[in-house]
Amino acid sequence: MPFFVYILSFGAFVLGTSEFMVAGMMPSLMEAFSISEEMAGGLVSLYALGMVVGGPVLAGVLTREGVSGKRILLGAMGIYAVAQCVAALGDDYGVMAASRFVAGIVASACLGTSLAMSIESVGSTLSGKASAVVLTGLMLSPVLGVPLAMFIDQFFGWRASFLSVAAGALLCAVLIAFLGPRDVRGSRSVIAQDVLVLKSGLLWGCYFLGCLLIGATFAGFSFFSVILSKVSGFSGLVVPWVLGAYGVANVLGNAFFGRFSDGSRHGGLVWGIGIMAFSFLIFACFADAPVVAVVCVLLIGCTGVSMNPSVLSLIGRVVQPNALVSTLYVSVVNVGLAGGAWISGWGVDEGYGLNFPLWVGFALSLFALFFVLFLLRRIDRS
Structure with a gap:
């Protein structure tokens, strides 16, 4: 490198x-x-x-x-x-x-x-x-x-x-x-080409996939500390260590998906999203079990945000990446981040309980799983 x-x-x-x-x-x-x-x-x-x-x-x-x-x-x-x-x-x-x-x-x-x-x-x-x-x-x-x-x-x-x-x-x-x-x-021809790639429907499909993944992740992550302390029963001294382990899982998962995405048809997205959806489901059902909660947090950390390299690799299959394409991706995933956190916050404020953010994460990641299967078929046909 x-x-x-x-x-x-x-x-x-x-x-x-x-x-x-x-x-x-x-x-x-x-x-x-x-x-x-x-x-x-x-x-x-x-x-x-x-x-x-x-x-x-x-x-x-x-x-x-x-x-x-x-x-x-x-x-x-x-x-x-x-x-x-x-x-x-x-x-x-x-x-x-x-x-x-x-x-x-x-x-x-x-x-x-x-x-x-x-x-x-x-x-x-x-x-x-x-x-x-x-x-x-x-x-x-x-x-x-x-x-x-x-x-x-x-x-x-x-x-x-x-x-x-x-x-x-x-x-x-x-x-x-x-x-x-x-x-x-x-050159002018290259510049025009850089802008014209934004007309690709498959590119915007990849953007939407990234938005779903980050939205699902932060729908849950935004409330992890509260859920771990008030539902799972961890003390205030333990929660930062669990969240720190989540951060380490992010780094390790990012490195893994970065290596796996090159030369792979789906870059691990299908099973990665599947693991994330399953983890959110189990977490939502058994959030009051401390060991289960920690395992699910780590699995979400290893997938979720860590799958960004795979999405970027998928974008590279659709168009030639440039500064505008990548910057738009950064913008879109931030929309997903804010949207996922907002939906979870709204549900908690409305009284749906602290497990609501986990169900939002499950729903968005399950939708992302079906969407990535659809998107991969479209990309293969193109």
Whole structure:
């Protein structure tokens, strides 16, 4: 695997750390800006909104103008670092909110371009492995990056956490500048082709599949901590260890599906989704059994989010991946993330019980299983 792909993975780690660390630093931010918990949580939502709405628009404009992937990454990482510095040095909630939205926009473009460039650097035969390496950085961010950011917050303040992320983004930009591929401006014919691939119905089918998978995963994951403590009966000291094991399962599953997806017709999607659906079903039925709950959490961790490399490999069978295609995928899965979590939250608020999110995860993953079988037949016929 080219060393450049690992640089892109480091960049994904930096992006993921900034995205998730706000949730861990909410008490510090609430005190600093004298805001409510809801307003502090809004900083996470604004980042996600920027990724969903702004990222594809930015990538689309830059692609149409023929800006190379390397230049997109350099510019986006630079803007990302500035946004982190503005957040760190500002004393106003509005400034912080605006910087989070801008950071979300460029983060989406960065991640999408990184995925496209990683695949381009190794060719289609190793696309799954390359995308898995990049996504490993993203998956390690909640496991390693967020605790590190919280540690910095405790000893040096929340501003130091944001400045540390800015330093990481600048370091990544320097590495890309000196160790990245030669900068080549796209020709008009290639640029037009990059945009025209969005007319593919099979591509949007792959997008919808990714949306279903992430929606199912986060429908359950958003309430794992509550379910484990209030239904499974784990103490507050044990739950973080279970969730930490879930994060490790994400990383291991991501590496496995990355290797399995290359050269495989379905990249493990069929049986992977089947295992996830079965795990959600068993979890929903026996959530009050601690051992069963832990096993199901780990199985969902090994599948769920970890199947992203297989979906990206499937996209590579349908169209030629580029920055716009990959950025749109990042945007779509974030819609699934928000949608799955919202449905579960709505059900719990309506009084359907804490097991409701698990049933939502089961329903969405079962639908995804039938849909992937349909999609694979369509792809084979094409």
